[in-house]
Amino acid sequence: MAKNTQTQGTADFDWDALDLDGYTKIERSEYSDKYEETLTSIVEREVLEGTVVALNKKEAVINIGYKSEGVIPANEFRYNPDLKVGDAVDIYVECQEDKNGQLIISHKTARMHKAWIHVNNVLKTGEIITGFVKCRTKGGLIVDVFGLEAFLPGSQIDVKPIRDYDIYVGKNMEFKVVKINQEFRNVVVSHKALIEAELEEQKKTIIAGLEKGQVLEGIVKNVTSYGVFIDLGGVDGLIHITDLSWGRVNHPEEIVELDQKLNVVILDFDDDKKRIALGLKQLQPHPWDALDGGLNVGDKVSGKVVVMADYGAFVEIAPGVEGLIHVSEMSWSQHLRSAQDFINVGDSVEAVILTLDREERKMSLGIKQLMPDPWEGIEAKYSVNSRHNAKVRNFTNFGVFVELEEGVDGLIHISDLSWQKKIKHPSEFCKVGDDMEVVVLEIDRENRRISLGHKQLEENPWEVFATIFGEGSVHQGTIIENKDKSGIVALPYGVEGICPAKHLRKEDGTNAKIEETLDFKVIEFNKDSKKIVVSHTRTFEEGEDRPTAKAGGSKKSAGGSSSSNAVNTLNSSNEKSTLGDLDALSDLKKKMEGGK
Secondary structure, eight states: OHHHHHHHHHHTOOSTTSOSSSOOHHHHHHHHHHHHHHSOOOOTTOEEEEEEEEEOSSEEEEEOSSSSOEEEEGGGGTTOTTOOTTOEEEEEEEESOOTTSOBEEEHHHHHHHHHHHHHHHHHHHTOEEEEEEEEEETTEEEEEETTEEEEEEGGGTOSSOOSOGGGGTTOEEEEEEEEEETTTTEEEEESHHHHHHHHHHHHHHHHHTOOTTOEEEEEEEEEOSSEEEEEOSSOEEEEEGGGTOSSOOSOGGGTOOTTOEEEEEEEEEOTTSOSEEEESGGGSOOGGGGSOTTOOTTOEEEEEEEEEETTEEEEEEETTEEEEEEGGGSOSOOSOOOGGGTOOTTOEEEEEEEEEETTTTEEEEESGGGSOOTTTTHHHHSOTTOEEEEEEEEEETTEEEEEEETTEEEEEEGGGSOSSOOOSSGGGTOOTTOEEEEEEEEEETTTTEEEEESGGGSOOTHHHHHHHSOTTOEEEEEEEEEETTEEEEEOGGGOEEEEEGGGGBOTTSOBOOTTOEEEEEEEEEETTTTEEEEESTHHHHTGGGSOOOEETSSSOOTTHHHHHHHHHHHHHHOTTOOGGGHHHHHHHHHHHHHHO
16 A cells, blocks of 8 residues: 555656756746757758868768768768868758667768759850769760769760760860750760850851962861861861862872861852862862873873773873773774773773863773774775675664674665565564675775675576466465455465455355465566466456466466476475575576477
8 A cells, every 4th residue: 555655656746846957947948949049940851051070081070050960971072182170061961860860961962962953054054164074985975063974975075076085084174064854864065065166256257258269278077988078277168079189089088088287279168158169189280281282183092991881981091181982982893882891990001092172171082993994995805796694783674784794784674685575574584693694785985884685695586486477377375364455375486476355256256265275367467566466266257268377287388398397396395485496496487488
């Protein structure tokens, strides 16, 4: 019972009323409020300024006026080796009190926070800032700006192409902030923008004084396949590949190299003077002006083939002086061929000057002129009526072109191919590449033309046909086609006759049809026009009074029994006669004339 009384008394004891430190409850409350007023009011996740109160190799103690100091690792101050006690530094409050009652702050986070605000302001104002190039990365450099890592693209380092990025690593450089990605907190800076701003002023001064024909000194900035870009001190100009040298240039690298200093002449520029055309070869005398004044048409020259085309080859006979050998001047042959069939790039050739125009700076050359002209003495070599072997080269609608020898071609007109065959196109008679025997009919040396014949190799069979296919003679024939309301009839010896439609009526009243073989009477024979008109109807209309001479057949014929036998023999063996039959026809003619 006594124990419970003691416990109850302890619980009801007023400890605040106990005067342990000499202060009353009211006084203690007043002094506590005054102490709280001396402490800095801080908010987490804010950037504040503090003072270094202690510093060693491992950490720095920072006083921010709070009831406890904060501790920051010394490595966050590596960028500032001169840090000392008493220096003011920025800190970021991460936590007012951790579980141990310790204030948690960070200088690195504070720098980054302030740096991000600063870098955004710099982007708006265009302020020039200084950064430290930390290292190289793909496509450029990493730069420390206010504690942030920014990207410097290779194209933004300088106005000229940079081939070695490593020379900038470890250096402080000035930059302009050109782009910020707020989502990914990426910063892009440019050093080139500063140089361009300086060059823009220089450019205005240079451009204002540009004139055509002006000679300036420049530096080779870039070399491309089509030309060279020259830095004229803030203004770029282009020397096109054709303006580098009077001679042929395959690539500008043959003439210039990067960073080379050159004197160039201004050839042209646009109204705004943004595109400047420069020349290098124009500072040297034109090679044509130095060409030997004694050179004339007909002289021989030597040179190297520098360019090939299907139509010819360009030969450089002196640096910057070229002549064209057209493909037609490479061979006496008249057949179209490519220039590559005769010469190639790099070949050394000898040629003859055909034309020379010093004012226009043009020259044409020929190499066939160094070889004998096959047309010299052509009349003696290919006299009229002489026979020769030729090769078929090509056809036209009107004849066949054949080659007698290299450079000498002749034409066989379609009418001179065969005595008896009616040829619609030469391809019916021969093929390209065939060998053909020909007879020279006519020579035109001035125009280099030779008329040839093939049928003239044999006697004109129509002289013989006149005795065989006389008017009134009857012959067996086959209708092979209908043309212009008439039938075309195949007669003996490969001869064709025309049978008008009204003469195709047969004895039974029907009309003869194609591929029908019947007797036909000659009602007209014209040796000059090689025309035979026949009739089947006449063979039965005239009764017993009609002539009975029938080639290949019976009864009488104009040539008697001997000629009749000859005709029968030819009919039986030469229904599709060729020129080889002419000897037999000639014999037949002699027998018939002897019979008369």
